[in-house]
Amino acid sequence: xxxxxxxxxxxxxxxxxxxxxxxxxxxxxxxxxxxxxxxxxxxxxxxxxxxxxxxxxxxxxxxxxxxxxxxxxxxxxxxxxxxxxxxxxxxxxxxxxxxxxxxxxxxxxxxxxxxxxxxxxxxxxxxxxxxxxxxxxxxxxxxxxxxxxxxxxxxxxxxxxxxxxxxxxxxxxxxxxxxxxxxxxxxxxxxxxxxxxxxxxxxxxxxxxxxxxxxxxxxxxxxxxxxxxxxxxxxxxxxxxxxxxxxxxxxxxxxxxxxxxxxxxxxxxxxxxxxxxxxxxxxxxxxxxxxxxxxxxxxxxxxxxxxxxxxxxxxxxxxxxxxxxxxxxxxxxxxxxxxxxxxxxxxxxxxxxxxxxxxxxxxxxxxxxxxxxxxxxxxxxxxxxxxxxxxxxxxxxxxxxxxxxxxxxxxxxxxxxxxxxxxxxxxxxxxxxxxxxxxxxxxxxxxxxxxxxxxxxxxxxxxxxxxxxxxxxxxxxxxxxxxxxxxxxxxxxxxxxxxxxxxxxxxxxxxx
Numbered sequence: 011x012x013x014x015x016x017x018x019x020x021x022x023x024x025x026x027x028x029x030x031x032x033x034x035x036x037x038x039x040x041x042x043x044x045x046x047x048x049x050x051x052x053x054x055x056x057x058x059x060x061x062x063x064x065x066x067x068x069x070x071x072x073x074x075x076x077x078x079x080x081x082x083x084x085x086x087x088x089x090x091x092x093x094x095x096x097x098x099x100x101x102x103x104x105x106x107x108x109x110x111x112x113x114x115x116x117x118x119x120x121x122x123x124x125x126x127x128x129x130x131x132x133x134x135x136x137x138x139x140x141x142x143x144x145x146x147x148x149x150x151x152x153x154x155x156x157x158x159x160x161x162x163x164x165x166x167x168x169x170x171x172x173x174x175x176x177x178x179x180x181x182x183x184x185x186x187x188x189x190x191x192x193x194x195x196x197x198x199x200x201x202x203x204x205x206x207x208x209x210x211x212x213x214x215x216x217x218x219x220x221x222x223x224x225x226x227x228x229x230x231x232x233x234x235x236x237x238x239x240x241x242x243x244x245x246x247x248x249x250x251x252x253x254x255x256x257x258x259x260x261x262x263x264x265x266x267x268x269x270x271x272x273x274x275x276x277x278x279x280x281x282x283x284x285x286x287x288x289x290x291x292x293x294x295x296x297x298x299x300x301x302x303x304x305x306x307x308x309x310x311x312x313x314x315x316x317x318x319x320x321x322x323x324x325x326x327x328x329x330x331x332x333x334x335x336x337x338x339x340x341x342x343x344x345x346x347x348x349x350x351x352x353x354x355x356x357x358x359x360x361x362x363x364x365x366x367x368x369x370x371x372x373x374x375x376x377x378x379x380x381x382x383x384x385x386x387x388x389x390x391x392x393x394x395x396x397x398x399x400x401x402x403x404x405x406x407x408x409x410x411x412x413x414x415x416x417x418x419x420x421x422x423x424x425x426x427x428x429x430x431x432x433x434x435x436x437x438x439x440x441x442x443x444x445x446x447x448x449x450x451x452x453x454x455x456x457x458x459x460x461x462x463x464x465x466x467x468x469x470x471x472x473x474x475x476x477x478x479x480x481x482x483x484x485x486x487x488x489x490x491x492x493x494x495x496x497x498x499x500x501x502x503x504x505x506x507x508x509x510x511x512x513x514x515x516x517x518x519x520x521x522x
Contacts, residue, residue: 049325110144
């Protein structure tokens with residue numbers, strides 16, 4: 011007698027449900043570009059979609075409460091001279107979004123609270139470095155204002171958006187870069203390239219630590235870092251079958267798992283939820299979303315289920331966990347772009363009878379606070395991402411404007427030190443980073459005795475100068491008063507005395 015043991019998992023019954031059409035977004039002219047991008051980016055505040063635009067490139071930004079049919083003249087974000095290829099929301103500021111375009115420029119935009127009331131054409135900063143189109147923009151997971159861009163010139167640039175300058179440039183790819191992904195702490199970079207190789211790179215050293223052939227097929231491949239360091243890739247076999255693999259960073263060339271899925275032509279985008287270790291595979295042109303669970307026991311990648319829709323998808327965006335509804339046990343939310351102009355909202359839910367907060371489904375998730383500054387990360391520091399609890403739901407904090415301070419390339423070292431001191435004085439207090447929480451506070455430094463004596467001497471000289479100036483002013487006042495008195499006496503002496511007119515008015519003139 012044989013029987014099959016069902017694997018125990020709390021996500022075995024996860025099901026997807028599409029919202030009603032009136033709760034979705036309609037009449038959106040999704041971009042018809044052939045570039046392999048998701049064309050969609052979403053955060054708890056806004057939804058951004060790359061759209062068709064005459065005379066350049068543009069994307070539309072919609073608040074989540076503006077559902078239904080979108081007017082054809084809705085304001086856009088349109089400052090690019092070529093089609094927009096990729097967009098990405100900043101994980102530490104829900105009002106900041108970056109866009110890359112065929113015009114070789116990366117622009118960073120500040121979206122006002124409540125959405126756009128008119129077309130936005132002025133970005134916060136233009137990032138100009140690439141010589142060919144920019145098809146990939148990716149924010150750093152832990153460092154504030156650090157942005158990665160990759161172009162068709164086979165170059166990777168890492169920017170400090172706060173100053174508008176390139177921190178690092180990586181020239182280690184012989185061909186077009188398909189995808190890039192940071193690891194959990196942002197210390198390593200994983201890329202896929204047209205030469206069929208995946209590479210693990212130390213970005214601050216500019217060194218390739220390991221590389222291997224990912225998939226034998228010539229079509230585009232994708233790779234992501236999982237939370238505990240494993241590498242998950244999607245691509246095509248030599249027979250053009252779509253497949254996924256799971257690998258360890260120490261042996262990239264020897265996959266732990268390799269599974270063929272089907273023979274479709276669309277590139278598969280792996281969307282990863284680090285809180286639940288679920289991976290959602292969404293293919294371009296597919297009408298399904300497959301989801302898998304990654305576990306430590308074989309076969310490591312467990313197929314759970316497939317969400318089926320009648321319409322093929324042109325692009326897709328995944329909501330961060332902060333934007334999910336914990337009251338209904340929603341663990342993921344997707345925004346599917348259809349060719350008909352509909353942006354369909356799909357909710358993934360774990361069925362639970364209890365209405366209480368489910369702590370096993372919602373461990374502490376990524377928050378919108380940065381663990382490091384750009385300078386700290388560049389100096390070699392690494393930190394775990396800041397996390398937050400979703401108990402009671404997520405409440406968005408006050409939006410802060412992105413400020414860009416251009417540095418003077420001709421400034422001396424002393425000038426640069428003064429600029430850093432000014433920036434420290436202007437910086438608002440922020441929560442300590444994980445590396446700083448255990449560090450005891452250092453007492454304020456006292457100035458050396460020679461410095462104190464010099465300051466006291468300068469103060470005494472200044473007081474003496476003020477005293478002398480006061481005495482000079484008093485002398486001048488006395489002199490002016492004496493001169494005024496003399497002038498008054500001279501004027502009085504020179505004035506003639508008038509004649510006596512006490513005579514009879516009736517007398518004739520000749521009798522006077």
